[in-house]
Amino acid sequence: MRITSSMLSRNSLMALSNTMDKLYESSNRLSSGKKIRSPQDAPSVVKTLADSRQTLFSNNQYVKNIKFALSRLSLSDQAVETVYSEVSLIKEKTSRVAAEFSGEIKQNLIEEIEISLKNIASALNKKDKSVYVFSGTNGFSKTYEAVYGQDPDGVSRIQSFVYQGNDEKINVKVSDNETAQSNMNGREVIETSDDNIFSLLIELRKAIINSNSPNDFQDRLNSVLDHLNSITVGIGSKTQNLERMLQRIDEDNLSTSSNVSSIADTDYSKELVDYENIRNRYEAVLKVLNSSAKLNLMDYL
Amino acid sequence: MGNFSSLQIALSGLRAFTRANEVVGENIANVSNPAFKRREIVYEPLNQFSFAGSGVAISSIKRAIDYFAEKDLRSAISEDEKNKYLLSALPGIYEDVSSLSESGIYACFENFWAALQDLSADPQDISLRKIAIERGADLCSALNFAIEKSDTQSLRIYQSSQEYVETVNGKLKEIAELNKKIKENQASGFEVEDLKDRRDYILEEISQYLNLDVMENDEGYTVSIDGKTLVYGSIFKEIKVENLNSGDLMFTIPEYNCPVNIYSGRLYGCKIAMNENYNLQKSLKAIADSIASSGEKSFNKIHREGYDLYGNISQTDFFLIDAYGRVSVNQALISDPKKLAVASSTGVSDGSNAVKLSDFLKGDALDGESYFSYISSLSASWGFKLDNVRNNSYSSESIKTAALNRRDSISGISSDEETVKLLDIQRSYAAMAKYLNSSIKMVEELIEAVG
Numbered sequence: 001m002r003i004t005s006s007m008l009s010r011n012s013l014m015a016l017s018n019t020m021d022k023l024y025e026s027s028n029r030l031s032s033g034k035k036i037r038s039p040q041d042a043p044s045v046v047k048t049l050a051d052s053r054q055t056l057f058s059n060n061q062y063v064k065n066i067k068f069a070l071s072r073l074s075l076s077d078q079a080v081e082t083v084y085s086e087v088s089l090i091k092e093k094t095s096r097v098a099a100e101f102s103g104e105i106k107q108n109l110i111e112e113i114e115i116s117l118k119n120i121a122s123a124l125n126k127k128d129k130s131v132y133v134f135s136g137t138n139g140f141s142k143t144y145e146a147v148y149g150q151d152p153d154g155v156s157r158i159q160s161f162v163y164q165g166n167d168e169k170i171n172v173k174v175s176d177n178e179t180a181q182s183n184m185n186g187r188e189v190i191e192t193s194d195d196n197i198f199s200l201l202i203e204l205r206k207a208i209i210n211s212n213s214p215n216d217f218q219d220r221l222n223s224v225l226d227h228l229n230s231i232t233v234g235i236g237s238k239t240q241n242l243e244r245m246l247q248r249i250d251e252d253n254l255s256t257s258s259n260v261s262s263i264a265d266t267d268y269s270k271e272l273v274d275y276e277n278i279r280n281r282y283e284a285v286l287k288v289l290n291s292s293a294k295l296n297l298m299d300y301l
Numbered sequence: 302m303g304n305f306s307s308l309q310i311a312l313s314g315l316r317a318f319t320r321a322n323e324v325v326g327e328n329i330a331n332v333s334n335p336a337f338k339r340r341e342i343v344y345e346p347l348n349q350f351s352f353a354g355s356g357v358a359i360s361s362i363k364r365a366i367d368y369f370a371e372k373d374l375r376s377a378i379s380e381d382e383k384n385k386y387l388l389s390a391l392p393g394i395y396e397d398v399s400s401l402s403e404s405g406i407y408a409c410f411e412n413f414w415a416a417l418q419d420l421s422a423d424p425q426d427i428s429l430r431k432i433a434i435e436r437g438a439d440l441c442s443a444l445n446f447a448i449e450k451s452d453t454q455s456l457r458i459y460q461s462s463q464e465y466v467e468t469v470n471g472k473l474k475e476i477a478e479l480n481k482k483i484k485e486n487q488a489s490g491f492e493v494e495d496l497k498d499r500r501d502y503i504l505e506e507i508s509q510y511l512n513l514d515v516m517e518n519d520e521g522y523t524v525s526i527d528g529k530t531l532v533y534g535s536i537f538k539e540i541k542v543e544n545l546n547s548g549d550l551m552f553t554i555p556e557y558n559c560p561v562n563i564y565s566g567r568l569y570g571c572k573i574a575m576n577e578n579y580n581l582q583k584s585l586k587a588i589a590d591s592i593a594s595s596g597e598k599s600f601n602k603i604h605r606e607g608y609d610l611y612g613n614i615s616q617t618d619f620f621l622i623d624a625y626g627r628v629s630v631n632q633a634l635i636s637d638p639k640k641l642a643v644a645s646s647t648g649v650s651d652g653s654n655a656v657k658l659s660d661f662l663k664g665d666a667l668d669g670e671s672y673f674s675y676i677s678s679l680s681a682s683w684g685f686k687l688d689n690v691r692n693n694s695y696s697s698e699s700i701k702t703a704a705l706n707r708r709d710s711i712s713g714i715s716s717d718e719e720t721v722k723l724l725d726i727q728r729s730y731a732a733m734a735k736y737l738n739s740s741i742k743m744v745e746e747l748i749e750a751v752g
Contacts, residue, residue: 004713005332007706014702039399039684040392040691046684050400050407050677057411061418068422131425137648139425168648172422173656176663182422183650 012289019282026275029266036264045263052260058176059249059256065172066242066249069182072170073242075126075133076184077235082123083189083197084228086116090201091221094214106208110153113205117158117198121146124186134186135165143186144198153209161198163187174245181238184231192227195220306355308744311737313347313356318730320359325726329719336502338712339365340494364494370708371501372515375508377697377704379565382509384694386461386570391687394454394578397447398585400677406447406588407676409440410662417659420643421652425610430638433655434630437619441628444589448626451582455575459544462571465510466542466552469568472503473524473537479503480521481535512565527561529554542568548579577686584679586626591667593622600661607642607654615642619658 029035039046090113097109121144124134131139141164149159165186171179190197204217321342331337341363347356400407416436420429479500486493500522507513513531516523520534531538531554540561543551550572552561563569595601601618609615617640622628634640643658644651667675 001706002710002713002715002718004709004715005717006335006713007709010702010705010709014698036401038392038687039395039401039680040687041684043681043684043688046400046681047677050673050680053400054411054673057415061415065418065422129423129426131423131650135650137644137646137651139648139650166648168646168651170422170650171653171656173418173659179656 008292012285012292015285016282016289019278019285022278023275023282026271026278029271030268030275033266033268034264035266035271042263049260049264052256052263055256056253056260059253062174063246063249066174066180066246069172069174069180070239070242072128072133072182073184073235073239075128076189077232077239079123079126079134080184080189080228080231080235083120084225084232086119086123087197087201087221087224087228090116090204091218091225094204094217094221097208097214106211109214110205110208113201113208114157117161117201118146120190120197120201121161124189132165134184134189136183136185137168137170138165141165144190151206151209157205159202161190163190174242175249178245180242180245184235189228189231192224195224195227197224200224307740308737310347310356311733311740313358314733315730315737317344317357317359318726318733321726322723322730324362325719325723328714329716329723332714332716332719336498337714338494338498338501339714341365362494364497365712366501367708367711368517370704370711371504374701374704374708375505376512376565377701378505378508379512379569381694381697381701382567383565383570383573384690384697386567387574387690388687388694390454390458390570390574391577391683391690394451394574394581395680395683395687397443397450398581398676398679398683400673400680406440406443406585407673407680409436409443410672410676412436413440414659414662417655417662420641421655421659424643424652424655425649427638430610430641430643434634434638434641437630438635440592441620441630444585444592445627445629448582448585448589451578451585454578455544455582458571458575458578459542459550462542462550462568462575465567465571466540469507469510470539472507473532473539475503476500476522476524477532477535477537480532483521484519484534508566510566511563511568526563529557529559529561544575548576550575581679581683584675587667588672588675589622589626589628592672593618593620593628598666600658600666603654603657603661604642607657608644608647608651609642610639610644610649612647612649615640617642 028037036042036045036049093109093112097105125143126133132141132143133139134143135141143163143165144161145164146158147160147162148156151157151159163186167185167187169181170183172182174180200217200220204214204221207217208214324340324342328339342359343361343363344357345360347358396402397405398407399405402408413433413436416429416433420426420433423429479496483493483496483500486496504513504515504522504524511526514525516525522532523530523534524532526540529538531540538554538556541553541555543553545551550568552563552568553559554561563572592600595605595618601620604619605614605616607615617631617633619631619634619641620628621631643655645653645657663671663673666672670678
């Protein structure tokens, strides 16, 4: 085959252009940190990458949802704790009153019960971002509204509470197939299977006003405290479940990210070696081009 | 042989080598001219004194050309140009549907899904409602933009094909004119080699757009495609391109009133790109139609059956689609985000319908696939196509280079080779000059001796 001048320059330029392309690709991989930047770079793994990306994206959203549910559960827990401490206080004072039933002590206890009723109502009327947490899905309605009336001693006090929420549950998605309840409604806290904390305390107050012995209420107070305890345990178990879920998502994210990274990210040490090799090749091509351009018989003559 | 005939021999050599020197000089001067074919000198002995060895002459100056190598080259150029066109046109078409992009349709679906999820936890939050509506509007914009872009792309491809066809027609006309000129010059005994070079080079240029069949006869080059003659002697026919608006371009020869099939060059690249663009647009429209559908199993139906923040059943669609296929978020929801049907009951803190809406996006909404899966399949399929085109382009470029090298090994000029020839010719010229000098001396001495 005759080797013509244009063939020499064409072949050298083609080698130069190919090496430059490779150098450009390698420097892109180094600067972006990604070896797959568009679907054509590795079409066979595009679906895997998209699925992994979606898993990571969804997981991040589920983490947000779980954190929301945890914050709501924590609010519920605080409120139930308040109710528990108020009921415990009344129970303790009632047992003391039963032993020494003087007029002043009786009056104090009546006022304490009234304050406890208000404190319990206030705990259950807790708002989070303008929403009543214990109102079910009726978040704009105040959970408990007090109804005032006259007691047998002629003083105006709380006679009952009207629950303005509903019994609906608020669920958030915590994974593709699971939801978690993030709320607890007022009724669940206040009502036991056969009692109502508000009614119990109001009845107790009325019994004290009528000078009846508060001792008869001890069993009911104990059962209410048991009920509150079981709610706290329930909230604790839900919280624990959600925290476990967070951990699981973290682990899932870690393995998915490392999987994505192994597919799509640049292995810097390997890429740097490759880059150096291509650069050497590029310089070699330039030298060959330079010397082949000088190889001209006409110039020699 | 007399002394005068030896002078004749010397003169014929000087004349021949002077001309040869010119030819080699011409070759060297055209070393970088891609249209120029190397000239070869054919010498012949002169027999003017009825015996051999009575001098030398140049019988012809031939163009070094191999028509098979030329044909191979044209076909390699056509294939390479088709791939190069696709390589430049296709990425622009697909980039909006890349599932790896941070701003394409896929990302918009993700953001919309996340906004609905956020809303499901805090449904009474007006700012979250606004965000969900905005994310829905972003999705509509991305879809509309991609569909409009594919319209623009289709127009651009059509315009490119029109430009290419015009170029081809211009060059076909030039070939017809060159056929005529070559015939006339040949008849008048003028040199036609440069004109032939020009004609071959035009054919090579045309092969970028389409590969033509070429035959040489008394009228010059007869050029045809798909069995239909485009140039015969000085007559040429124009090609026309038409956009069929169904993802296809139709090439015709109006004078014959018939379509022609083109399977090579940039014009074929245009045809393929047009088809790919059309198919992508169809897929994008399927997404738009599905998202704005009001059918039994649709996003809008879930929204219609949900409750707004006023506690009313919504009965309004979230997405709307107009007569031009443009999707948008219902203006009623944009004006009053409280009308977004996030609840499945009258409760203001009920976000269960938002969960249903977001689940729909991840469900089998489109041909048994989720939107995410549909787009990533689309993206993967485009990835394969582009990867193929890139690989094809690498190999077609190598094939083209090999064909160019093969053609150049016949028609190309090696400056070293021409230099050697130049030296040879100079030596022969010097020898002839010496021969002439000796012959003159002999004649002078003879005249002197005779007195």
